[in-house]
């Protein structure tokens with residue numbers, strides 16, 4: 324599959340006098356009401372192109388991209404599920420797009436009701452009592468959650484809790500968020516089956532621990548069966564349990580973090596609830612809390628006033644951890660997630676998890692004769708290979724990932740988690756057809772055979788992408804960020 328790279332600049336296509344669109348005369352003369360220093364000296368340089376040139380330019384540019392709308396995207400931990408178009412249609416409705424955050428609450432009752440409805444649905448799904456939808460991303464949700472935990476301990480005069488326990492398999496944002504929230508990190512090691520050793524955790528619990536952060540199923544796709552015991556030990560030591568629910572897919576309709584003993588959690592709407600992410604759009608990382616912690620949630624929040632029968636926006640509360648975002652979060656992302664939840668309904672949502680798990684196990688069992696499976700057994704929504712089984716060829720996980728690009732697939736997550744040297748982490752999600760999964764399996768098998776018979780070809784991959792071997796170090800140290808310097 325040979326693809327070409329479209330690299331024209333709109334300015335290069337510009338020809339003086341060409342017109343694709345003309346603005347109405349603005350009827351605006353400078354009547355000296357604009358201060359002189361704010362007026363520009365010369366007209367802006369704008370591209371002058373006809374309409375077909377313009378349309379072709381942006382359509383061609385869009386083909387440089389890879390996305391879930393163009394191909395299979397098995398990026399482990401990132402849940403690149405299909406984004407239903409009805410979500411976009413609802414979020415781009417003019418009546419939504421034209422709203423202003425500072426409009427009086429009585430003029431935006433419907434929008435506030437949608438916020439409140441999603442807040443209630445997420446509470447139901449997570450087993451929590453209340454959510455804020457304000458954080459802009461998963462990591463932002465983690466920071467919010469840890470600040471809520473901080474506010475809780477401060478409120479109880481418990482000021483010596485300066486440390487947070489994080490497993491070594493955790494997503495990198497967990498220790499980073501804890502550090503940004505002012506905590507130092509205590510690491511617990513995973514056992515050979517990828518789960519946490521409760522005894523090791525117990526030895527690290529004392530009255531300086533503010534929280535234990537966990538992901539379940541963890542990042543190697545294994546379900547931590549000891550959570551109730553871990554939660555009991557953490558609570559006995561006075562710490563709170565934080566649940567990283569960035570990727571809640573396998574839990575939907577099956578189990579709820581709140582029922583397992585977690586106190587605070589976040590969910591990535593842009594993973595679990597199908598809103599576009601990566602290069603495709605802004606995210607949202609709502610945070611939920613169990614009963615007793617609601618008052619620490621950030622402001623603004625949306626309350627329903629039963630007396631007036633109106634929704635109100637509460638911008639200040641002395642117990643609140645404070646503000647974490649400019650207003651009520653990425654509102655259109657919230658609407659897309661609400662549309663997704665309502666269009667699937669309870670039954671549909673409960674099918675997403677089992678299907679995602681089935682797809683992951685299908686790929687795993689179809690490839691484990693050729694790829695090294697370090698953790699045996701039934702996985703949840705994702706799993707990790709430790710590279711190819713045959714290590715004698717010198718073909719690494721990086722080579723396999725690059726060769727997949729030649730076949731039109733996005734690469735899986737590579738070299739994460741850090742538990743193995745050659746991690747290749749695959750998450751197919753529930754939205755892929757059996758035909759797509761079979762095609763992916765066939766290509767992965769073909770690459771394994773090619774690695775045995777013609778290893779240099781695999782190591783030279785990608786052979787057919789528009790850009791072949793970028794120098795990763797040069798790109799990081801000395802990025803060339805505009806077309807002219809390419």
Ligand SMILES: *Cc1c(COP(=O)(O)O)cnc(C)c1O
Nearest residue numbers: 400460461462494496567569606
């Ligand atoms: C994606 C992810 C995060 C971070 O989410 P962002 O929206 O990228 O900040 C945190 N934890 C886990 C387990 C994740 O998969």
